Amino acid sequence: MKWYDRWLTRLPADKLLTRLLLESFQEHRWKYLAAAGAMILVAAATAATAWMMGQIVDALSTPENRGQVMAVGVGVALIFTFRGIAMYIQAVLMARAGNRIVAQKQMQIYHRMLAQGVAFFNENQSSDLLLRVTRSAEAARRAIDTIVSGFVRDLLTLIGLLCVMFYQQPVLSLVSLVIAPIVVLGIQRILKLVREVMKQEMTSMGEIIKVVQETSLGARVVKAFGLEPRMADRMEAAVRQVESRNNRMIQLQSATMPLLDTVAGLAIASIVILSAVDIFGQEPGTAGQLMSFVTAFLMSYEPASRLSKMRVVIERSMIGIKMMYELLDAPQTMLEHPDAVPLKPGPGEVTLKNVSFAYGDGEKVLKSVHATFRSGKTTALVGPSGGGKSTLLNLILRLYDPTEGAVMIDGQDIRNTTIVSLREKIAFVGQDTFLFAGTIMDNLLMARTTATAQEAIAAAKVANAHEFIEKLPEGYDTAIGENGSFLSGGQRQRLSIARAVLRQAPILLLDEATSALDSHSEVLVRDALEIITRDVTTIVIAHRLSTVMNADQICYLEAGEIVEQGSIPDLIAADGKFKELYDVQFGGHPDVT
Template sequence: MGKLKRFISYYRPYKKLFILDMLCAFTAAGVDLVFPVIVSFLLDEAITGGGASVGLIIRIGIGLLVLYFVQYGCNYYVNAWGHIMGARMEYDMRNDIFNHLQKLSFSFYDNNKTGQLMSRIVNDLFDISELAHHGPEELFISFVKIVGSFLILLNVDWKLTLIVFAFIPPMTYFGYVYNKKMRSVFMKNRQKIADVNSQLEDSIAGVRVVKSFSNEVIEINKFNKGNKEFLHTKEESYGYMGKFFSGVALFQGIIYVITVISGALLMKTGTVRPTDLVTFLLYINTLLNPIRTLINFTEQFQKGMTGFERFLDILDTEPDIVDKKDSIELKKVKGKITFKNVSFKYDDSRYVLENINLNVNPGETVALVGPSGGGKSTICSLIPRFYEVTQGQILLDDIDIRDIKLRSLRKNIGIVQQDVYLFAGTVMENIRYGKPDATEEEVIEAAKKANAHDFIMELENGYDTYVGERGVKLSGGQKQRISIARVFLKNPPVLILDEATSALDNESEKIVQESLEKLSQNRTTFVIAHRLSTIKNAKTILVLTDEGIAEKGNHQELLNNNGVYARLYNAQFSDVN
């Protein structure tokens, strides 16, 4: 019931539209109820009343035509504006789920596949939209027709009415049993199609890797496996649906047979007139149509509600990193960063960082080096609160970062990563992402600082060149310089460089390194470095191992210590030679 209430809450902005939709549905159902009454009246007049006058018949005909034109208008409103209402509700839900996804932290995305999330946003919400429109309308129309038919038939002959309606409870129970079975299998269908979407998204996104290894057959087999599992659940659902609908058709046939046989027997005893039996047969159709609609609606209801449950699963996922009630906005950030006894672990795993203490003054550059798994990227992910510290404190200008509004904190931190992500759009749009309200002149100035302006002007359409999905039309060095220009435009006091040059060739690295050095000036900078030659000038170098900070000092001091840093540096130097 709680989920149903939340579903109903989405009708609130469209209350007037909904009420008018229900009124039109009621009017359209009323016209269907009136027709058999008029036919019965004409038959009575023709058989027992000595025949209706031509004028009366014409007036009745005109009246019926008017009613059907009214019904046409009502049906148009129900089908057009009812669907529009459902589409608007779908729009609201899609906005809600996308807005909520933006609030969720990295840990949520670490545990959920992109394809599955897309399936919930697209596929599931389409079925919810159909339910939002057809659900109340079909329930209401069916209720009006069933109750109206029952009351009218009671007036015609109560015995025959009770005989006919005696079959409704077992028919309803039959529907209820198969309802439960279909609900379960429809949920499985959604899970399987989400898996198919996830596999599809993964294969398309990694198509260059697939082709470089000639592993198309492996991807085809993986996709076929997921697709076949989805097929099996679809076959199971259609098996239940086949039994369900054929069973309903059987009940309907039995009701028709019972009506005709019972009516004929009652006619022989003189308790039912021929016109009453004709009226009954007309109303049986009016009665069975809404029952058939209700039965068909169960499939739609199960699809819609299982989709809504999956929608709520995400909406009810609480962000694990949120603003405190009394969190503050940062002003004039200097860039002092302090770690006090910081420890961190992912979920229930072992600690990645333990008791890290660090003090970085404004404008200083700190380099983080060491073997993989030492926690270099983790330290940099904790500063903008992509993950929350397990123990201890991180301070920015002596303020605990948990006391700062997330948006304010992250606006003051710029990140350049090894794996650059460019959005499908133009060069101008991608650079402007660093400052959405930036002028064209500001974007060009940022590109010049990042040593990107010259190559951009050589592109086909300059700053209006489309970069392709994930910037596929650009080289690694070009993408990296655009990402640096983006950070120049943002102009943050704190900078994080996460192995920003490790994937580049020597020529590109030299250009990008020059851009990074310009970017780092007068900013508190954390550099994760794979190539140790790029961090010789860092004021402080931290060597991180599984046991925490193994060494600390500048380049020359660490070489003189002849420890971990010296071994790493000498190994790289010997590789070069």
């Protein structure tokens, strides 16, 4: 069962729609009230137009009465001018309110996403999130516009025209409305089909976004393995599904047209026939009355058509609205303590006290881990893959909270500190360097927004990045593309280290910062790391022991537990797990003092 299917069964559509209207009208009530006033004027002018048609016919039948003809002509001109101005005011106000609602809802969704922890993004595909941000707010606007326009402009216009019809020809008006229930029954059937088609369409749209993202992010893999035909087939299948369901949706929305046309045709035919006969002893009426009645009847077709489609349009929008509120109401996976306090200044000593952790309901990745990472010293985490090394760094960053135990920094449980003060205390360099689209200087200053350009350049020099930056076409103002696509792996990693230098944090976390680099780049990065780790609490994950031979302490993690801990000479002398790893990588020739 997809997430939107679960959501559909959880929240009634009418409650969500009421919530959306209350939230939107609360802030934009004056724009909507003014637009509603303009719509009332449009409805009144439309009804007056139908009324004037009778006056026009009567005036033209007595051309000798020039005063009446002139009055009717001026009246028609004023009514149409008045109606045009009111429609302009209505359109502008509705557009401004609608555009503002779209912008606000998109920002609400995005802020809610930013407040979530990493677990949320692990559980939700980026294509689904993108679909909600882009489509949901538009769906909310479409529903609001449809409701306001339908219940104010179209409904009042229809009521006004019906009043003209009944005033001019009450019997013929009743006859014309006899078969209207056919439309209601037909639309109820259409609504059921619309709901199902919209759920299927959202699935296909998500697949399109997913294929585009995977093609963009994995372009090298797609090219290297010749996956173009396979990706093209996936995209074609998704596009065909969206096309087919859009065609189906158009068919359903357009199905109201033949219903209304049938009703209108039968009604007009009946009117034409009945207008020529004596009904219940009642005279057919003057030519002007009949013309006014027929005009009002024909003009009522358009608002009646929009009203009949209103439920279809709203139902189509409800899927997007439900997607939006699911995201806005999703429980936060990382909450700040209500009484959180800023992390107190300190040397940056990190302590794990009986820390255990499991992702979701899975097995424990860390099991009762006790460790102290001394301030100003470098601790290396080594051991086989899957031992819990990266998870340990995630807990220190508070991307997750431990299932048991506590992570302490300078004696303070980080769950009781503000997230902002915690993150300011830590700099991070990962194996998979992420850079933002923009210039090199933009990326550097993201580490510390208060830093100056001179400080950023100094940090780049420490990271051995200044030399290659100066050779770029525009130096520090060079645009680097999406995720630094115009730079080499070594250049991206050195920029990441420069960001860590500029951060000036007392704690530095390094997750395999040199594993994907060539020998030359590794030497440059390693030299930079040696400088920035001095007098900084450094925790580094390394699979190559050659990169951590100067570490003050080694923690060997296996199956979520620290099985050995100590200095390199002590661990070699202990002849345990670390010694086995050392012998494998150095050929059994220890050279450590």
